[in-house]
Amino acid sequence: LNVNNAEFIRSAAKAADFPRDRLPQVVFAGRSNVGKSSVINRLLNRKNFARVGSAPGKTTHINYFLIDKKLYLVDLPGYGYAKVSQAEKARWGRLIESWFADTSLMTLGILIVDSRHKPTADDCTMARWFQESGRPYAVVANKLDKLKKSEIEPNLQRIRETLEMGEDGIVIPFSAEKGEGRGELLALIVAHLEE
Numbered sequence: 001l002n003v004n005n006a007e008f009i010r011s012a013a014k015a016a017d018f019p020r021d022r023l024p025q026v027v028f029a030g031r032s033n034v035g036k037s038s039v040i041n042r043l044l045n046r047k048n049f050a051r052v053g054s055a056p057g058k059t060t061h062i063n064y065f066l067i068d069k070k071l072y073l074v075d076l077p078g079y080g081y082a083k084v085s086q087a088e089k090a091r092w093g094r095l096i097e098s099w100f101a102d103t104s105l106m107t108l109g110i111l112i113v114d115s116r117h118k119p120t121a122d123d124c125t126m127a128r129w130f131q132e133s134g135r136p137y138a139v140v141a142n143k144l145d146k147l148k149k150s151e152i153e154p155n156l157q158r159i160r161e162t163l164e165m166g167e168d169g170i171v172i173p174f175s176a177e178k179g180e181g182r183g184e185l186l187a188l189i190v191a192h193l194e195e
């Protein structure tokens with residue numbers, strides 16, 4: 001998979017705008033500021049492809065990127081930003097719900113959480129969306145570089161337990177900053193494309 005061949009396709013605000021051309025879709029979710037854009041940029045070897053630090057609260061669009069003409073990387077809007085209005089939250093909910101209404105093209109879900117913290121209630125809700133989709137999903141525990149070595153294992157275990165992932169669930173320790181975990185994430189995506 002040539003990740004350097006990546007192009008922005010569109011920003012979708014409603015179900016009618018979702019691409020439906022049978023290409024596999026790898027979907028990324030996470031709360032605002034967890035580093036979702038940074039993880040995507042690291043994965044694609046880009047500096048500013050997905051916009052880092054873009055105004056939180058831009059919660060109502062799903063961005064589609066085409067990777068190597070083989071798959072869509074789907075960037076779901078971040079959630080959990082405190083300053084977002086009720087109306088905006090409701091719109092987020094409807095958009096996500098309409099996206100998950102048809103997961104037949106979802107090859108793999110990626111939920112990004114902050115490795116420093118216990119997953120939030122919103123993270124648990126998102127994990128449930130993925131679980132209930134019946135499609136494979138994995139968790140990326142980002143900002144690993146901010147942990148002391150002794151904190152890594154207990155924190156990963158806490159993530160696993162809080163998200164009720166079970167023994168087989170995949171948690172990838174990741175640092176968008178340092179690049180740790182990139183190979184594992186890429187290999188996981190490629191493995192699911194070949195199924």
Ligand code: GDP
Nearest residue numbers: 032033034035036037038052053143175176177
């Ligand atoms: P998004 O809102 O989830 O797309 O988050 P961004 O990608 O914009 O990142 C939010 C902030 O976290 C930015 O200041 C990033 O530089 C920082 N950040 C993202 N990933 C990492 C990481 O792995 N390590 C560290 N130390 N900072 C990170």
